[in-house]
Amino acid sequence: xxxxxxxxxxxxxxxxxxxxxxxxxxxxxxxxxxxxxxxxxxxxxxxxxxxxxxxxxxxxxxxxxxxxxxxxxxxxxxxxxxxxxxxxxxxxxxxxxxxxxxxxxxxxxxxxxxxxxxxxxxxxxxxxxxxxxxxxxxxxxxxxxxxxxxxxxxxxxxxxxxxxxxxxxxxxxxxxxxxxxxxxxxxxxxxxxxxxxxxxxxxxxxxxxxxxxxxxxxxxxxxxxxxxxxxxxxxxxxxxxxxxxxxxxxxxxxxxxxxxxxxxxxxxxxxxxxxxxxxxxxxxxxxxxxxxxxxxxxxxxxxxxxxxxxxxxxxxxxxxxxxxxxxxxxxxxxxxxxxxxxxxxxxxxxxxxxxxxxxxxxxxxxxxx
Numbered sequence: 001x002x003x004x005x006x007x008x009x010x011x012x013x014x015x016x017x018x019x020x021x022x023x024x025x026x027x028x029x030x031x032x033x034x035x036x037x038x039x040x041x042x043x044x045x046x047x048x049x050x051x052x053x054x055x056x057x058x059x060x061x062x063x064x065x066x067x068x069x070x071x072x073x074x075x076x077x078x079x080x081x082x083x084x085x086x087x088x089x090x091x092x093x094x095x096x097x098x099x100x101x102x103x104x105x106x107x108x109x110x111x112x113x114x115x116x117x118x119x120x121x122x123x124x125x126x127x128x129x130x131x132x133x134x135x136x137x138x139x140x141x142x143x144x145x146x147x148x149x150x151x152x153x154x155x156x157x158x159x160x161x162x163x164x165x166x167x168x169x170x171x172x173x174x175x176x177x178x179x180x181x182x183x184x185x186x187x188x189x190x191x192x193x194x195x196x197x198x199x200x201x202x203x204x205x206x207x208x209x210x211x212x213x214x215x216x217x218x219x220x221x222x223x224x225x226x227x228x229x230x231x232x233x234x235x236x237x238x239x240x241x242x243x244x245x246x247x248x249x250x251x252x253x254x255x256x257x258x259x260x261x262x263x264x265x266x267x268x269x270x271x272x273x274x275x276x277x278x279x280x281x282x283x284x285x286x287x288x289x290x291x292x293x294x295x296x297x298x299x300x301x302x303x304x305x306x307x308x309x310x311x312x313x314x315x316x317x318x319x320x321x322x323x324x325x326x327x328x329x330x331x332x333x334x335x336x337x338x339x340x341x342x343x344x345x346x347x348x349x350x351x352x353x354x355x356x357x358x359x360x361x362x363x364x365x366x367x368x369x
Contacts, residue, residue: 003208003243004202010239012185015042016232022046027090029056033149036288036304041238044284045231053280057267060283060312062086063290064273070358074349075123075155075314076116079324080104080143084098084129087195089267090182090224090260098215102324103135109143111328113150119327119345122362124151130159130198135190137165141172148173153363155218159197160207166214175363178220179207184236185228188270192227208240212248219244219251220295226260234281238288254293254315255285259300275304279311286312298341302351303339318348 022043030040031052044056063272081103084093104112108237116124128135136159148154156169166177167225179202183189193199211219221241223233241253257278261267273281278300285294295315297306309316320339321327341348349359 002206002239003201004205006243007184007205007236009238010236012232012236015235016229017044018042019231019235022048024048024051027052031059031287036236038235038242038288041284041288042221042235042286045234045281049284050276051282053276053283054282056283056287060286061224063238063309064312064314065287067290068314070356071360072309072352072357073314073360073363074124074345075125075315075317075363076119076121077127077157077317077320077322078112078116078127078141078147079127079326080109081128081135081321081324084134084196088182088198089192089194089195103139104324106142108325108328109146113147115122115327117150117266120361121345122151123153124155125176126154126156128158128198132159132197133313137161137168141168142295144169144172144174152158155220156322157220160204161210163210165214166211166216170215174216176218176220176254177207177211178222178254179204179211180206180224180258181219181237181240182224182255183227184223184240185233188228193268205240208244209248212244212251216251218254218293219248219278220254222256222258224258224260224272225281227275228287229271230273230277230281231271232285234357241289241292254283254292254295254296256297257282258297275300278304279308282308282312298339301340302348305348306351309352310357315351317346317350 003101023357026043027046028050032045033040049056082093083101083103110216126147141170154173155178156174157178186201189201191247198204208219208221221237244253259273259278260267282294285292293314294312296309296313297317298320321330323341352359
């Protein structure tokens with residue numbers, strides 16, 4: 001049994017109706033439950049829950065401080081290449097976009113690592129487009145040993161790999177993998193993935209299963225908010241997380257909240273998520289799963305990040321560049337998506353510290369003393 005097989009038994013329309021038809025009474029009942037169910041989560045992300053947002057925010061902050069204290073982990077994405085063999089309607093790296101392509105060689109990777117080290121980061125997220133031949137497992141075999149000395153905690157957001165390939169990368173120092181389903185709505189998935197291996201929805205959806213089997217410490221999940229109805233996608237994602245916690249309980253889990261952002265060749269959201277709704281969604285996740293690590297990227301504007309992070313977020317990036325080579329040699333091109341929070345790391349750190357938060361620059365991986 002894989003989650004893809006379980007997903008085939010879920011009915012999108014029924015889950016959507018569950019959220020749409022949620023009542024204020026169901027929201028109040030969900031808030032009263034000490035341990036939230038998936039039905040409670042459906043109520044908490046519904047329109048009926050919007051008047052309860054102040055209560056949700058207060059409880060989310062209480063649970064976050066209870067579980068994580070004042071700590072917020074700082075990480076930085078390191079873009080290795082924007083080569084991509086997929087054609088996805090929402091991504092600036094899509095193969096159909098006429099942009100300058102770049103893949104970092106060993107010297108350039110080391111230059112990036114040196115520049116990042118000066119910023120204080122020791123928690124890195126390696127990011128690539130999805131190009132199996134030039135930016136696949138052979139490339140990762142060469143680059144991870146170079147990068148690992150600079151990154152005691154090392155994660156990746158790359159194309160889905162096979163179980164044995166993930167296990168090999170774990171042996172080379174890989175700690176975490178982020179893999180976003182984009183959407184669980186099959187017609188929308190097909191409409192936005194036009195060419196390439198990413199068209200295989202089953203292969204992508206079962207990636208977290210392979211990560212768990214390979215012994216990856218942390219598995220990062222998420223949907224691209226706006227490709228389809230964001231509330232139903234989030235409920236589908238909650239079903240996925242529940243499955244993973246049951247079947248791959250040795251791994252830890254994190255959740256990200258990317259909203260559709262402007263990019264080269266980009267599209268407008270089908271189901272736009274307002275900032276208030278994003279806060280509601282983040283708080284609902286915290287209420288559903290107090291142990292879940294929640295991450296917020298630089299896609300969001302500074303004021304929203306400064307307000308939302310103290311409520312429930314446990315992991316953030318700052319001073320990010322989405323350009324391969326963008327730390328050692330900054331340039332305004334090649335971006336995967338538009339960054340809204342362009343503040344340097346020092347400014348973000350100061351803003352969070354002023355709100356009483358403690359910055360964690362080194363995450364402790366499996367087996368750390």
